[in-house]
Amino acid sequence: MRVMITGAAGFLGRRLTHELIARGHLAGADGTPRAISRLVLTDLGEVPPLPGGATALDVRRIQGDLADPGILQELCAEPYDALFHLASQLTFHAEADPDLAWKINVAPFQALIGGAVSGARVIFASSIAVFGGALPDVVDDSLAPLPQTTYGMHKAVNELILADASRHGRIDGRALRLPIVLIRPGMTQPVVSDQVAAIVREPLEGRAFAAPLPGDLGVPVASAGAVVRGLIALHDVPRAALPPKGALNLPALTVTVSEMQAAAQRAGATGAMSCAPVPATVEVVRGWPGRFVSRYAEGLGIGPDADFDAVIADYLAHREG
Template sequence: MRVLITGAGGFLGRRLTRELMSREGIVGPSGKVEPITHLTLADLGPVPLPEAPGVEIEVIQGDLADASTLERLCARPYDSLFHLASQLTFHAEQDPDHAWAVNVDPLRALIAAAQGCPRVIFASSIAVFGGDFPAEVADDLAPLPETTYGTHKAVNELILADASRHGRIDGRALRLPIILIRPGVTQPVVSDKVAAIVREPLEGRDFAAPLPPEAVVPVASAGAVVRGFLNLHDLPPDRLPPKRTLNLPALSVTVAHMVAAAARAGATGRVTSAPDPATQAVVAGWPQHFISHHAGPLGIAPDRDFDAIIADYLAHREV
């Protein structure tokens, strides 16, 4: 099996790589589990090499918007592609044209370069939804993005479905809620400001939360995401939902609940409340209850509780 991961240097990409290397293999073109023999890891930044005896590993470092980087990537044949790379909302709003070159053009090029009918797992997002929401946002709600990032994710969902209809790939997309808890320092993106509400006190640092205690956010652990990707990958095509896209069910929690769970886990940093109107406006545009009618029967589930999300972070933060 030849596997390609874009965005492999990110915290989800690193986690996915480690999980793949710990398994005997993944479902291949034969419909049976096959060992991974070649692994291509692509990212803008450095990519740590996993321990993988017997697996040929190649790293391609460069901007996917750069023609030479994309050409190198497309020259590598693959049986399975996990496409995680993207430019997030903060930067996409500042430079939509460059974001398109990162978020949309590479997927189109990788599909055009596909040999046979490889499986393509695409990391979509809750950001495809916008406007007025029902109490629960399920798989079948029509996407109505209100950001450039969300628009690009919605475009890619359509590209995947159309290419699958033509038999060029076997595409599947998983829409992700807010993923917690990204390690490192706080980044200038709203999702990471949410993560910092828990990460900073767990690391012994005080933090002024930009959301009020009663604010509700839909979240999932990195572990739940990776399990979702691999479950979705290994499903036979006849079990996929009609649009080949489903939501990763989220756990809906308040900021107060997050802070209390961090304290139970031994957090020593103090969290104060300093609501930021801009951050609140973005969070108010997210569905509070992110569900899926398809995911459960397919074995794709939300985290048990927020304590499990914290445990997942603590178990993997030093890796």
């Protein structure tokens, strides 16, 4: 089986790549396991070294910007049986330059689907950001998307592109809408989701951090490990088990800021923790669902992390350095 991963140098892309190499197979169209024989890994950044199990695979790395016509042409010339599309420009940058974001978030995805082998499975990492407006406390698969950001709009458009190409029988497309994914390693970035990650990442790395949210505010989260398991499970399930458009939510663990901080303390955090709510950040997070669920996902064995201790354990087991 030939597998392509976009965004392969990102923290989710690296985890997915390593898991696929360790696993060695994915389900074929008839449901039986097919050995992974070739990996095409692409990202704007350099794809880091692969684990030893990759030596038996045919691996190609393509480094470059998806908005670059030359890079996109290279990728479209690569036949694949499975595409995991993780690459995306996030909210902060998409809001600053929507036209450039379209060239990165939407146009390449449409081109990659257009060049797919007939019947290829395309797994798209969508987002909780497709939902917006006056949300109910519990958001499930049946709620109609109403994005309030350029990033969320691009994710919603890609879900429709995926569903239409599947309807025409060109591909077998599936989308997994992700909640806030924790915990990305590295330094804190100027995006709300990473401000949430910093609540525990900074103290775990010995640095003081004042959460920009009140202690009693709940946030829907998932570990990188839960996301990777969900993406692979979504690839392998029969089409008939999916909702009509092939898009479903990754069930989230809802956890308060105080619960995050307590879990960080249990894990041995040495950095000081406090709360200093920032009104603009609080407003954004209060606009997220209190609970992010999916009856389809639960029926497929795709579920949330057991607790926030498990989210931290996942980070500590896979952090860099």
